[in-house]
Amino acid sequence: MIKLIFQYDKRVKYSINAILASVDKLNVSKVYLSNSFEESLRLAGSSSKEEKCVYAVSLLTTMLADESYLSSLIRTVQKIREKGCLTVIGGAHASGDPYGALSVLGFDYAVIGxxxxxxxxxxxxxxxxxDVHGVKGLAYRSGEDGTVSFTGRGKPVNLDEYDPFPYWRGIVNPIEITRGCSFGCFYCQVSYLQGFTLRHRSIDRIVTYAEIALKLGFKDLRFISPDSLSYGLPFSTSPVNLEKIESLMEGLHAKTVKYGGRIFYGTFPSEVRPEHAQQDVLRTIRKYVANRELIIGGQSGSERILKLIRRGHGVEEIEQAVESALREGFTPSVDFIIGFPSETEEDMLQTLKLAEKLVGKGARIHLHYYIPLPGTPLGLRKPAPLPVKVRKEWSRLVGAGKAYGSWLTQEILAKKIIELFEKGIIHPRQAGLTSAQLPHLSG
Known part of the structure; x- marks a missing residue:
């Protein structure tokens, strides 16, 4: 029997819940959810000789920006290994930087993807x-010199074969309906971790989990997807499958009527791509959803930046999506990111100009600062600093209640992540593509 200790951090609870649901079905381990490093050490120390001990952590790169957390994590991993436990790291950071996760953070194994x-x-x-080294999707240290080896990519997961959360534990979270993205935006980890071909949980399975959640007393149904309006598509570039989306809405609506509940779609914790937010599509989902906010992933008001990051749409599509949303009774909340590597003051001012135009029509702006992430083409390239004029204008919009977001906190996070890279906590191999590979980044 395996004694499995999960470091249960609320910042990655959705990921842990999905893995926990899979592990529970195995019946090969006793599972402990630890809420602190101290508790994990205590649990590891109480292992019997008959038990094989495994300590598992899911990690986001942004979590390492907390110096106290980082030092505690490294210390805990070291002490738990000394107690004879195997240590395993997963999540976006492990996939983006397996070298640092193993060589610096000290884990024995990293789950990739x-x-x-x-x-x-x-x-x-x-x-x-x-021999666990025959398992696909693992990175591990091999040899006395600590060389990192990789067992190769595993086959893409069929979402219908796995539960999105361990509902038998009374744990429920937003239902993941789609995985993957065809665009491969240079700043985003999704395509590079989950693949460029979309995979969807079937309508029957989604409705089943929705009913389970409603029966457990949860009233609001929410969903996880890179783009809620890509449901049912083979690729993100395909036209919206309105018939599929309406079938999903009808199935969910029947359950909310039966048990009492509400559908939130195209809003937190998901969004929609501008080119998919067409008026007929929004008119259809408007009949079923409780949310009046629609989150639209615009990202920039600069055509140059949109092309640079390989976003796959232009400014015109953003404006059209906002107008369609307003006509169908939604309040559009448009995501914009500032500080992309090589972004100029002119690029930023173009984003500001577009933001002000959209606000004038009735939209809100959700502002973000670019966060460098390992495992993406931009990798650990330094964010562009914000000119005083740009900072002042965005502060004015935020102060007027026309924009919101954690952009100032994210600016600090971005700086700390670059410092971790420069210190070698994040491995140099994760620097991202060079200017020679991305010539349009220069200048």
Missing amino acids: EGERTFTDFLTALEDNV
Whole structure:
């Protein structure tokens, strides 16, 4: 029997819940959810000789910007390994920087990409005394020199084969309906971690989990997707499958009528791409959803930047999406990111100009600052600093209640992540593409 200790951090609870749901079905381990490093050490120290101990952590790169958390994590991993436990790291950071996760943070194994199958295969192999190095999707240190080896990518996960959360524990979270993105935006990890082909949980399964949540007393149904309006598509570039989306809405609506509940779609924790937010599509979902906010991923008001980051749409599509949303009774909340590498003051002012135009029509602006992430083409390229004029104008819009967001906190986070890269906490191999590989980044 395996004693499995999960470091249960609320910042990554959705990811842990999905893995926990898979692990629970194995019946090969006793699972402990630890809310602190101290508790994890205590649990590891109480392991019996008959148990194989595994300590598992899911990590976002932004979590490492907390110096106290980082030092506590490294210390805990070291002490738990000394107690004879195997240590495993997963999540976006492990996939983006397996070298640093193993060589610097000190973990024995890193799960690369999707974890449902890889981690359960790992535990099964461990329980059966089979060589875990035959499990696809694992990175590990090999040899005395600490060389990092990779067992190769595993097959893409079929979402219908895995529960999105362990509802039998009374744990429910937004239902993941789609995984993957075809665009591969240079700042985003989704395509590079989950693939460029879209995979969807079937309508029957989504409705089943919605009913489970409603029966457990949860009233608001929310969904996880890179683009809520891409549901049912083979690729993000395909036209909206309105028939599929309406079938999903009808199935969910029947359950909310039966049990009492509300559907939130195209809003937190998801969004919609501008080119998919067409008026007929929004008119259809408007009949079923409770949300009046629609989150539109605009990202920039500069055509140059939109092309640079390979966003796949232009400014015109952003404006059209806002107008369609307003006509159908939604309040559009448009995501913009400032500080992209090589972004100029002129680019930023173009984004500001577009923001003010959209605000004048009735939209709100959700402002972000660019955060460098390992595992993306932009990688650890330094963000562009904000000119005084740009900072002042955005502060004015925020102060007037026309824009909101954690952009100032994210600016600090971005700086700390670059410092971690420069200190070697994040491995130099994660620097991202060079200017020679991305010539349009220069200047």
